Amino acid sequence: MVNIKNLYKEFGSLMAVDDISFQVNQGEVLGFLGPNGAGKSTTMKMITGFLTPTSGSVSIDGDDIVNDPIKVKQRLGYLPEGAPAYPDMTTMAFLDFIAQIRGFKGRDKSRRIDDTIQRINLDKVVYQSIDTLSKGFKRRVGLAQAILHDPDVLILDEPTDGLDPNQKHEVRNLIQNMAKEKVIILSTHILEEVHAVCNRAIIIANGKIVADGTPTELEAKSDNHNSITISVRAAADQASELRKSLLAVSGVYKLEALSAADSGLLTYQVFPEANRSIIAEISQHIHQQNWEVEEMFVNKGRLDDVFRTITTGV
Amino acid sequence: MRFSQISVLFKRELSSYFATPIAYVFIVIFLFLSGIFTFYLGNFFALGQADLSTFFTFHPWLYLFLIPALTMRLWAEERKSGSIELLLTLPVTIGEAVVSKFLAAWAFTAIALFLTFPMWITVNYLGEPDNAVIAAGYLGSLLMAGAFLAIGSSISALTKNQVIAFVITVVVCLVFILSGFPMVLDFFSWAPQIIVETISSFSFLTHFYSIIKGVIDLRDIIYFLSLIVFWLFCTAILIEMKKAD
Known part of the structure; x- marks a missing residue:
């Protein structure tokens, strides 16, 4: 030892x-x-x-x-x-x-x-x-x-x-x-x-x-850990409605738009509150809303992010 | 100090001289120059004396340039390449490393000195020299080489730059050679007589010339040996102090 x-x-x-x-x-x-x-x-x-x-x-x-x-x-x-x-x-x-x-x-x-x-x-x-x-x-x-x-x-x-x-x-x-x-x-x-x-x-x-x-x-410890990336087929004018409804899901802390809606897709990264997993809640919500989902996955935290955050004190 | 570790390090060091051209260049130049000095500058034949005093007389000046060339890499190279970190994290102490490197360099000089034996054969062929005096000359030369090497080892430990190590070693050795001469003593004209006498007693030449005359005075031998011990001790301290940078 x-x-x-x-x-x-x-x-x-x-x-x-x-x-x-x-x-x-x-x-x-x-x-x-x-x-x-x-x-x-x-x-x-x-x-x-x-x-x-x-x-x-x-x-x-x-x-x-x-x-x-x-x-x-x-x-x-x-x-x-x-x-x-x-x-x-x-x-x-x-x-x-x-x-x-x-x-x-x-x-x-x-x-x-x-x-x-x-x-x-x-x-x-x-x-x-x-x-x-x-x-x-x-x-x-x-x-x-x-x-x-x-x-x-x-x-x-x-x-x-x-x-x-x-x-x-x-x-x-x-x-x-x-x-x-x-x-x-x-x-x-x-x-x-x-x-x-x-x-x-x-x-x-x-x-x-x-x-x-x-x-x-x-x-x-990474912010990205257990966050969910989701792409929904929807028109651009539905964006604010979609955003509001996702934020209302229990356990969701914040939301970031990842791409413009010109392709008819709205893509978001949904961050959970600390130490929570929100995949179940989100998928249930999607089901209830009957959204047409193209893609959805859970992000794992990356050491790079943690390293950068910790060592630069951001 | 453990003999087993010193002997392993010693063997590695000594063989490293022969793994590169250093050994051959050094030996050839040493033999060549000692020949030139003896026969041309020293007028060996014209003197008509059956001894090697002309040969030994030039050794301090030969060593002045050749020994720093040998010692400049001793520690500077290890520090530059980073292998000092390897060496000192092996189960050896700094003292063992310093002594082994010094002994290897000294043994190498002894080999070069030994290869001047044709000179000794020549003088025996030509006349009937006092071989005891010649043996004393070799002993004196080897002791003086040891002192030069120990000084060089210290200065090599001071820097990563081999050229700097070379130049400073030459200067320090020159001071030791000349400390009985006016050019050094004049610096100390302000000092009391006793200090001037002490400094002049530090001269390599005084001690060396008395040995090669065949007068083996214990004090001359102790002089060189204590110089070696002192400078090796400095080497160990310098390495300990400077290994971080």
Whole structure:
């Protein structure tokens, strides 16, 4: 279990991380979201012991990263932003170095390296020097380095940044396969990724946590969540009548016209009052009014909206 | 400091010199220049002496430009490429990393120095030199190289820019070479005698020349070793301070 308590980091007069606390348990894949400069990377750098917090603590199963750095680092795997490595080494030499510094020797060492190469599909580039690799392979070498010692805690700073859709898919599968027995914390800009791999998401802005929940919980915070889009075949002059009658339905909070009526269709987005679902009421109303409905569907909240609303404070 | 970690890091560092052209360029230039200096500037043959003092006399000046070229990348490159973040989140301490990198650079210099052995064979072929004095010369040269390397390591930790690291290292090393000479001492003409004497005692040349004469004084050895320890300590502190930017 990773326990982060009242973490602060000051750079000169800038408070990059401003009182962040959270806990992550085994089996959780935590997505770290936030605009650029929000403090995601700084927080990760403190969790991995690269930066020393101005105050606050990070511990893994009770061992503190500042007081007991070597012990904690042994249990951590870290993919830094941009997946830095030593460019003049070959993939093999690099992984061999990592395995040695992680304390593996002899047969155990070669087994670990082979295993990792298999898991990450690096066989093709084993004897190629890292600076000749494509961006995708470089990222994978970084990932290989992070998981080689089968760490209890995996910290990944933008693991899929710059990968093509197939590679992204592979990396996500890999993360999901490891998720059960590990604590995984990853940062990302790609919100669909949170859906694909994370079972928990934290949004930070200006160094503070502004939202924390499952992706579904966060989506429910969106205004669009459970709103209904409806297209009714009707003449333009019926618009105000239609509007009035929809607003009268119980649970309806507001209404937005989405398209002009020139096609003979009136399209509206109907928003429910907080935490209500109004699909039943609306369809019953339509039935009573005998409207000719072309299209009707329930909108799900989108993380993008929530992200934008929360981090820009609108 | 754990020996196991230092030895793994040391091996990686040392092999990285040979993975790039750095090693070969450095060694060739070092051998070439030390030959030129000895035979042309030092008039090795005309002197008719069976010793290597002309060869060693030029080492401080050779190191002045070659060693900063070796150390400029030591930390600046790690910081620039971001691999320092990888390195320092592995289970190693900053001290272990600093010492390993330094030892690798020192071992590399030792290899270059060792490859000057034809010089030693030549002088033995031509005459009957005092081989103990020559051994002392090699020891002195290696110790002085260590001091240059430790200074370079510190300055490389200060910046992400290798060119800046190179230039500043050359200047700092020059100050250490010349601290017994008027151009440095004149800066301190206002200071009391004791300070001027202390500064002049910091000169690489005084200590180095007394070793290559074959006088192995413990104080000269301690001088170089303590300089190494001091600058490596500074390196570790600078890395700790500057790793955030």
